Amino acid sequence: MKNITKIVLTASLACLALVACSKKQPPATDPAAEDAPAAEATATAAQAGPNADSLAAEQARLEAERLEAERARLEALINQIMSEDVYFDFDRSELTEKARELLAQVGELLLKEQRFTITIEGHTDARGTEDYNFTLGAKRAMKVKEFLIAYGVSADRMESVSYGKENPKVEGSTEEAYSQNRRANFRVNIK
Amino acid sequence: MKRIFVLLAFLMFAVPSAFAAIDTIAVDVGISVFKTMPIGVVPFAEPKGKVSWIEEKPHEIVSRDANLSGRFDVIASDKFNLALFSRNRAKHYITGKAVVLSDGRVQLDCYLYVSQTKDLLLGETYKVQQKDMRRAVHDFFDKVVKRLWGDRGVASTKIAYVSKIEGVKQVVVADYDGFHRSQITRDTSISMMPVWMKGNKGLVYVNFKTRRPRLYFKTFGGVENPLFTHLDQTYSPAVNPKTGELLFSSTVDGKTDLYIGNMQTGKARKFAYLKSNQTSPAWSPFATEVLFTSDRGGGPQIFVMGKDGSDMRRVTFMGRYNERASWSPSGDRIAYTSMDNGHMNIYTCALDGSDITQLTSNAGNNEHPTWSPDGKLIAFSSNRTGSYQIYIMRADGSNVTRITKGGENTSPTWSWFYDEINP
Numbered sequence: 001m002k003n004i005t006k007i008v009l010t011a012s013l014a015c016l017a018l019v020a021c022s023k024k025q026p027p028a029t030d031p032a033a034e035d036a037p038a039a040e041a042t043a044t045a046a047q048a049g050p051n052a053d054s055l056a057a058e059q060a061r062l063e064a065e066r067l068e069a070e071r072a073r074l075e076a077l078i079n080q081i082m083s084e085d086v087y088f089d090f091d092r093s094e095l096t097e098k099a100r101e102l103l104a105q106v107g108e109l110l111l112k113e114q115r116f117t118i119t120i121e122g123h124t125d126a127r128g129t130e131d132y133n134f135t136l137g138a139k140r141a142m143k144v145k146e147f148l149i150a151y152g153v154s155a156d157r158m159e160s161v162s163y164g165k166e167n168p169k170v171e172g173s174t175e176e177a178y179s180q181n182r183r184a185n186f187r188v189n190i191k
Numbered sequence: 192m193k194r195i196f197v198l199l200a201f202l203m204f205a206v207p208s209a210f211a212a213i214d215t216i217a218v219d220v221g222i223s224v225f226k227t228m229p230i231g232v233v234p235f236a237e238p239k240g241k242v243s244w245i246e247e248k249p250h251e252i253v254s255r256d257a258n259l260s261g262r263f264d265v266i267a268s269d270k271f272n273l274a275l276f277s278r279n280r281a282k283h284y285i286t287g288k289a290v291v292l293s294d295g296r297v298q299l300d301c302y303l304y305v306s307q308t309k310d311l312l313l314g315e316t317y318k319v320q321q322k323d324m325r326r327a328v329h330d331f332f333d334k335v336v337k338r339l340w341g342d343r344g345v346a347s348t349k350i351a352y353v354s355k356i357e358g359v360k361q362v363v364v365a366d367y368d369g370f371h372r373s374q375i376t377r378d379t380s381i382s383m384m385p386v387w388m389k390g391n392k393g394l395v396y397v398n399f400k401t402r403r404p405r406l407y408f409k410t411f412g413g414v415e416n417p418l419f420t421h422l423d424q425t426y427s428p429a430v431n432p433k434t435g436e437l438l439f440s441s442t443v444d445g446k447t448d449l450y451i452g453n454m455q456t457g458k459a460r461k462f463a464y465l466k467s468n469q470t471s472p473a474w475s476p477f478a479t480e481v482l483f484t485s486d487r488g489g490g491p492q493i494f495v496m497g498k499d500g501s502d503m504r505r506v507t508f509m510g511r512y513n514e515r516a517s518w519s520p521s522g523d524r525i526a527y528t529s530m531d532n533g534h535m536n537i538y539t540c541a542l543d544g545s546d547i548t549q550l551t552s553n554a555g556n557n558e559h560p561t562w563s564p565d566g567k568l569i570a571f572s573s574n575r576t577g578s579y580q581i582y583i584m585r586a587d588g589s590n591v592t593r594i595t596k597g598g599e600n601t602s603p604t605w606s607w608f609y610d611e612i613n614p
Contacts, residue, residue: 142445
């Protein structure tokens with residue numbers, strides 16, 4: 001399941017890379033692909049004369065920088081949202097005061113970045129049955145979704161899913177591990 | 192069990208210590224609510240030279256079946272010993288003969304005798320590869336159960352469970368004694384909650400390949416088929432023992448309801464319209480009623496209702512967390528898991544919630560009870576040794592025997608009886 005999260009992260013970033021035409025993402029394959037248009041641009045510029053050449057190159061460079069900055073900004077935002085876990089009390093799905101504060105920040109980000117869609121994943125700690133923990137995780141994810149709807153985020157940008165106790169963040173059977181695992185977290189996609 | 196401990200404690204105080212040893216014996220017998228039948232087991236004769244056994248010898252497999260069955264107490268003896276058998280009230284004994292055939296197979300002649308008269312009650316011959324010998328002995332043992340109890344035995348049944356293989360939960364199937372394990376799912380995503388299709392034709396289970404829990408079924412040797420794809424987040428499958436229909440949970444927007452569906456047509460409808468969330472459905476033996484868990488009181492509690500969703504009533508009242516009930520094959524009791532101080536333990540009770548018996552205690556978490564089809568045994572998973580493993584116990588909680596080793600094994604589900612008894 002951790003792999004899934006990683007895949008999602010990679011997929012989201014790959015999406016971004018496409019949107020932003022980044023030079024860095026994905027690191028292994030992209031440079032080759034990026035070289036071609038750049039070379040083409042140089043060739044066109046060369047025909048137009050030395051002045052136009054440097055001007056076009058400068059524009060291309062600025063544009064690339066702008067896209068790169070935009071990509072970095074979005075990536076930072078996505079990372080921020082994905083790292084904002086909301087925690088719950090044992091066998092409860094009510095949002096705590098702290099959870100509400102945090103969700104308000106996430107709501108703010110989502111209102112600003114209309115292209116983001118999210119999947120809210122509800123989780124439980126390792127105690128209890130698999131079956132009931134699915135329903136509990138679902139209730140937690142739903143409480144988060146309801147809060148964000150109330151905050152103004154459109155419901156069709158959010159989907160919720162329960163992982164029950166199947167995807168713990170922290171292994172172990174201590175209260176510390178349990179409290180870390182009773183959570184809802186976000187997966188971010190770009191429309 | 193609790194009641195018995197209380198009794199035991201009472202006896203310890205009430206009886207002078209000189210008699211304590213004797214009383215321990217008396218209480219020991221009292222703990223087992225089961226009436227077991229002593230039975231003699233004698234090693235199989237190997238007339239034409241010794242057989243080099245690759246695993247357990249036939250009489251060892253017989254003994255294990257007998258001890259696991261919840262029906263017998265084994266009186267082991269190196270050879271026929273009437274004095275020993277009589278002293279232990281073993282009216283019958285099992286023995287046999289093993290010969291290696293010219294093609295390398297083993298011929299097993301298995302016999303059930305009356306101790307006093309040496310009358311032959313039952314005799315069966317199997318010609319099998321050594322690796323299949325265990326199943327041949329299981330078959331013979333089930334015939335012994337039939338002969339002496341008039342019931343079908345479970346030695347030829349299987350258990351499906353979840354095993355962590357290279358870090359991923361996969362569904363596997365093994366013989367009821369833990370041998371002959373075979374892997375059913377080979378996915379990079381989690382598979383879980385296996386239950387048996389009618390006629391033991393295959394399994395229904397949950398997989399996460401779509402990043403959401405979804406039910407699939409797979410016949411043995413067949414391909415995997417997604418189920419009820421028009422419904423979101425499906426899990427908690429329960430196969431109707433009469434019709435093969437599937438009762439299950441589906442979660443839409445945080446609300447979990449029970450649905451009933453036909454696996455062949457893919458059609459499903461809501462089973463009950465309730466405000467609360469419902470999960471963990473379980474059919475009564477004749478599919479007339481359904482047990483399930485509802486969170487209407489806050490935490491999970493067990494309820495029962497008719498198969499048409501009528502006449503709902505609450506079953507469990509003790510404690511704040513009672514979940515995942517399953518109906519005994521005879522229909523008179525339910526087994527379920529209860530959480531107390533963060534630990535899971537297995538209980539049984541009558542259908543009206545009375546006569547609660549705690550079957551496990553002071554041994555880690557004990558979860559996911561599943562009845563053997565003859566109702567004599569309960570398989571469950573426990574982390575009492577540190578890692579989760581599958582255990583079998585008698586339905587009164589006695590005689591706990593571990594049947595898996597290594598890794599992490601959880602969520603056992605016992606198969607139905609096999610219609611044809613395989614050789």
